[in-house]
Amino acid sequence: MEETSNASFMEDKSAKIFVAGHRGLVGSAIVRKLQYLGFNNLLLRTHKELDLTCQSDVEKFFSDEKPKYVILSAAKVGGIHANNTYPAEFIAVNLQIQTNVIDSAYKNGVKKLLFLGSSCIYPKFAPQPITEDALLTGPLEPTNEWYAIAKIAGIKMCQAYRLQYNWDAISGMPTNLYGPNDNFHPENSHVLPALMRRFHEAKVSGAKEVRVWGTGSPLREFLHVDDLADAVVFLMANYSGLVHMNVGSGKEVTIKELAELVKEVVGFYGELVWDIMKPDGTPRKLMDSSKLASLGWVPNISLREGLIDTYKWYLQNLRQ
Ligand SMILES: NC(=O)C1=CN([C@@H]2O[C@H](COP(=O)(O)OP(=O)(O)OC[C@H]3O[C@@H](n4cnc5c(N)ncnc54)[C@H](OP(=O)(O)O)[C@@H]3O)[C@@H](O)[C@H]2O)C=CC1
Numbered sequence: 236m237e238e239t240s241n242a243s244f245m246e247d248k249s250a251k252i253f254v255a256g257h258r259g260l261v262g263s264a265i266v267r268k269l270q271y272l273g274f275n276n277l278l279l280r281t282h283k284e285l286d287l288t289c290q291s292d293v294e295k296f297f298s299d300e301k302p303k304y305v306i307l308s309a310a311k312v313g314g315i316h317a318n319n320t321y322p323a324e325f326i327a328v329n330l331q332i333q334t335n336v337i338d339s340a341y342k343n344g345v346k347k348l349l350f351l352g353s354s355c356i357y358p359k360f361a362p363q364p365i366t367e368d369a370l371l372t373g374p375l376e377p378t379n380e381w382y383a384i385a386k387i388a389g390i391k392m393c394q395a396y397r398l399q400y401n402w403d404a405i406s407g408m409p410t411n412l413y414g415p416n417d418n419f420h421p422e423n424s425h426v427l428p429a430l431m432r433r434f435h436e437a438k439v440s441g442a443k444e445v446r447v448w449g450t451g452s453p454l455r456e457f458l459h460v461d462d463l464a465d466a467v468v469f470l471m472a473n474y475s476g477l478v479h480m481n482v483g484s485g486k487e488v489t490i491k492e493l494a495e496l497v498k499e500v501v502g503f504y505g506e507l508v509w510d511i512m513k514p515d516g517t518p519r520k521l522m523d524s525s526k527l528a529s530l531g532w533v534p535n536i537s538l539r540e541g542l543i544d545t546y547k548w549y550l551q552n553l554r555q
């Protein structure tokens with residue numbers, strides 16, 4: 236046994252940690268956080284270097300590298316339109332990635348793994364705020380049920396491996412996230428980066444109006460990805476239970492309120508036009524994150540602050 240093998244996660248700064256999906260929104264924030272904390276042995280592979288849907292490649296990677304910890308933030312991810320348009324990819328790719336990584340991690344002696352799901356695992360009409368025990372109590376939101384089913388399978392796989400093998404696999408369920416390195420694709424992204432880009436481009440081109448999808452009435456809870464990364468590290472250090480853990484901000488806004496706020500932060504002064512032919516998705520999904528709060532973690536970046544920070548990043552990195 237290496238000297239540090241029984242050290243707690245926070246003390247184990249030279250432990251080999253595989254952050255899967257390290258160039259994405261979430262993975263890059265986790266890498267920033269771990270590096271800031273002094274972790275100095277991060278194991279990182281781009282999609283091109285290691286396709287996590289390929290079982291034999293994933294098995295070889297784990298067998299060669301033997302990471303001590305795994306944070307699984309690689310997935311096929313997208314907004315309401317992408318989920319609705321590519322259901323086969325959303326279910327198949329996510330099942331493949333998570334099954335390969337979780338199983339190989341267990342078989343190769345990984346000490347602890349954290350799997351990331353999403354608030355869309357809960358029933359469309361779950362009582363609000365949504366507690367962890369609402370899982371599997373009702374039908375899912377149809378626009379993202381394929382992705383949700385894969386994520387539910389990931390939670391269940393972590394639970395099954397804990398129950399049968401006494402293996403320390405945990406799951407975090409983040410709410411809607413945003414921040415640096417988000418996907419700003421005009422159609423396939425989530426609402427916040429989509430609107431930021433659309434308002435920015437309208438400001439630059441002098442357009443008089445911007446199109447926003449749906450009715451504007453759905454409620455969403457947003458969390459800055461740096462808060463999520465902080466929660467992920469907190470869970471790695473402080474939680475080893477069977478139940479998945481909600482990770483939210485506890486604050487919700489309507490899509491109309493969000494659009495007005497993004498518009499203000501970007502500095503676009505035109506009109507909003509609502510495209511009601513586009514789906515609203517689930518009417519409301521505010522999570523109850525009191526279980527995590529009771530362990531001692533709370534978020535600290537407000538939506539306004541987070542939007543200002545993200546727009547600054549957008550201007551420095553992605554300006555058209
Ligand atoms: N964004 C959000 O609002 C939310 C995200 N989550 C969860 O957080 C996690 C991360 O999401 P997020 O960071 O937003 O997603 P991103 O799309 O920003 O990042 C996903 C990462 O996974 C990598 N990846 C995808 N497919 C493969 C593959 N076959 N092999 C190797 N790498 C692959 C991508 O690489 P490449 O780009 O090169 O394909 C990318 O780096 C996911 O599990 C997601 O479900 C949960 C709730 C909300």
Ligand SMILES: C[C@H]1O[C@H](OP(=O)(O)OP(=O)(O)OC[C@H]2O[C@@H](n3cnc4c(=O)[nH]c(N)nc43)[C@H](O)[C@@H]2O)[C@@H](O)[C@@H](O)C1=O
Binds near residue numbers: 316411448
């Ligand atoms: C994180 C979460 O993300 C997805 O669920 P969602 O919360 O519905 O995600 P969304 O960000 O795409 O939309 C939120 C709301 O915003 C409205 N909306 C307005 N204008 C735009 C727009 O321009 N783009 C987008 N994408 N939405 C828009 C849109 O009509 C909807 O009412 C899931 O696929 C699911 O898999 C998941 O886990």
